Amino acid sequence: MSPPSAVEVEAVDDTTGVTIPDPFSLPIKANEIHGRRRKTDKSQWMLAAPAYSSSFKSNSSLKSKPKAKRWDHRLTLESHSRKFNSIKQAARFLGKPGIISLGGGLPSAEYFPFEDLSMTVPSIGAFSEHETAESGVVIRAGKHDLREEKSIADISTLFNYGQAMGSAQLLRWITEHTELVHAPPYADWSCNMSIGSTSALEMAFRMFCERGDYIISEEYTFASAVETAKPLGINVVGIKMDAQGLLPEDLDTVLREWNPAERGAKKPFVLYTVPTGQNPTGATQGGQRRRAIYRVCQKHDLYILEDEPYYFLQMQPYTGANQPDVPPPKNHEEFLKALVPSYLRLDVDGRVMRMDSFSKVVAPGTRVGWITASEQITERYRMHADTSTQGPNGVSQLILFKLLDEHWGHSGYLDWLIHIRLEYTKRRDVILDACEKYLPRDVVSWQPPMAGMFHWLRIAYEKHPHYPQKSIPEIEEEIFMESIEQGALVMRGSWFYAQNDVEHDTLFFRATYAAAPFEQIQEGIRRFGDAVRISFGLELESREANGTNGNKA
Incomplete structure (x- = not known):
């Protein structure tokens, strides 16, 4: 049968017809x-074979979409100076039939002390630990499955040296997943694997920023991002936030009023943001907010570093205590539609490098993530990775390929993500219930998080009996140390300042509901509530009335 044409017409009756779209152009x-x-x-699947997303996109991605804007004017001298790794370039000839390689220093798999790898993983739809123990599926990878045509991935291939873009086997799955979820609106987008978003961020800083440059972020931001920037001589300027995160009006004002002489640096052109379940505030930028920020970035020609480890930890809407829950998504289409559109999905210019990770939805120890950007930027990224990280962990790539491609497939992975969505919703609701029960509402306030794993607690420091004799940092120190004394660890908000040299008139603490058992989440919040009451000279809650024994951890 010949392939369908771009446009087909099917008869409805003798005089009318209906146009049938090309099925490969449909979502x-x-x-x-x-x-x-x-x-x-x-x-493509052979040892150290180079791989590119362009080989794995569906036909609809190769139609008449525009190409990305070029960023030569924003790349650093270091990035412009990097060249392709000549030895790794030679690996593309390994797939030539009959070739005898006396070239690259690739060890023989004969000396890998692993014959096979097996693991028990959840069946689709039976994702809990208990269900996996009862009905989990054992999946196996052998040393020579590729040669024996049992699989396109095996130990001999993925446990050996690879390319900076990662193995073709897993890169195909990642490219397809990116197309399914984000459908970037320009033609020459590309994925490249990383060893995690912090590593990818460090390379991005080196690609775009010279010493003395400023980047922009939220006024409270991921501490490791600031700590990564500082040794590179990169400064951070924080933008004001509200319950939805970064404020586009303040972003525009800071850029419009930037004075290079006063700042001692040229106007920033890199925005680093965590748009979903932001660390540390838990704020999630809504779709309209993201569009407004993107327009400001277009106006000032900013490049966006979109750090999204929590994207799939978007939760069910919070309805409040004793209120009926919102029904979960009925199918994959509903689930994907419920997600806030990413910057990558909005990116008509190719001005976004999105950083994804398996850390929060599979396991952080895999040390496998990926970036998505224009081909120009991913090519530059590969040149950096080739002589530093070299490529993601091959053992992890094999495990992830067997789980995500051969076992679950894209459909099963979306089922898993829906499961994670509902599990984090339960955890979020537990910590909110504990806050309602145990925190003094006259001095502690919060917004229910829509995504992520963090709960941001605002302290009304101005109501402290010793303010202003005690400064905000002193009150923060007092509450933090009293919380430790009570047996609960929460993080100081000041640890997440984008700018430590700017005076702040707010006081926050960050709690997480990601890992502790439900009863410990409740007890931890109660202990923190006691610490706040002691600091503010408020009467303690009755522990007996609340059903707790008061024992410290």
């Missing part, structure tokens, strides 16, 4: 991806 669905995969030569 892709999770359960259709496998059948719509492009044919790939077997050499």
